[in-house]
Every structure is written in structure tokens, then in C-alpha cells.
Amino acid sequence: MEWFYLVVAGIFEVGWAIGLKYSQGFTKTLSSILTIIGMAASFYFLSLSLKSLQIGTAYAIWTGIGTIGTVLLGIILFKEPINIMRIVCIVFIVSGIVGLKLVSIE
Template sequence: MPWILLLLAGLLEIVWATAMKQSHGFTRIMPTGVMVIGMIGSFWLLALAMRSLPLGTSYMIWTGIGAIGAFLVGVFMFGEAANIGRIIAAGLIVSGMVVMKLTS
């Protein structure tokens, strides 16, 4: 169950990061509201997962899900570059997450 909570927390991190981009510097009310609610939910679920999971593992997986998710949203929704260097960097983040999970 804590891994599911951590996954959901990471997915909400993607939501709030995307909403932050769409808020245009907090000048648009709806995306700003989605961002705040997403942040609260993400932090709450992370805190629940941390009841059972180690701090370092939880935080690394949470930020990794958010980083990879935000990268993918940037590429597919906002047309950001997906060059070889960025793809390799994302792959390294994923491999780090896998190793952290396997050794926890």
C-alpha cells in the first residue's frame, strides 16, 4: 500500500507542476488552484507513504516520478525538445529509481 500511495503522490506532482506552467506565473486562477490542490494532495500522500518507507527512498522515487512525468508532459504537451541528451538524462533518473527500489 505505501508504494501505491507513493506512486499517486508522484502523479500528483506531475499534475501540480503542469498546472504551475499553465498558471503563467500565478496569473490564471484555475491552474493556480489546481496547482495548490495538487501540491497538498501530493505532500499528504508522500507523508502517508513515509510512515512505512525509508525517507531517502520515498523522496527519491517521488521526485523521480515528478521529474520524468514533467519531462514527458513538456515533450508531448508543450513541444519541448526530446534530444538524445535529455532522453539519456531521463533514462538515468529512471535507472536510479529502479536501483533505489530494488535495494530498499
């Protein structure tokens, strides 16, 4: 279950990161509230995963999921640029996440 919690925490991290953009510096009420809820949910699920996962592995994977998801949604939702170097960097992050999962001690 701890890996499931970690993935859920990462998804919520993507949600609150995108929510920050929509909240426009916490000046939009609904977006701000949803962003704060996403933050709380992300930290909650991360804390559940940390009951049995190593902190270094879990934190790196959590931020990696958040980074990849936020970059991809930035490209889709906000028309941020996409180029080969961004794709290469995403592949490196995915490789790191997979590598950390493979070498983790549970």
C-alpha cells in the same frame, strides 16, 4: 500500500508542476487553484508513504517520478525539445528509481 501512495504522490507532483506552467505565475485562477490542490494531494500521499518507507528512498523516487513525468509532458504539451541526451538522462533517472526500490528495506 506505501508504494502505491508514493506513485500517486509522484503523479500529483507531475500535475502540479505542469499546473505551474498553466497558472502563469498564479495569475490564472482555475489553474492556480488546481495547482495548489495538486500540491496538497502530492504532499499528503507522500506523507502517507513515509509512515513506513525510508525518507531518502521515498523522496528520491517521488522527485524522480515528478521529473520524468514533467519532462515527458513538457515534450508533449509544450513542444519542448527532445534529443538523445534528454532520453539518456531519463533512462538514468528510471534506473535510479528502480535501483532504490530494489535495495529499499521495508
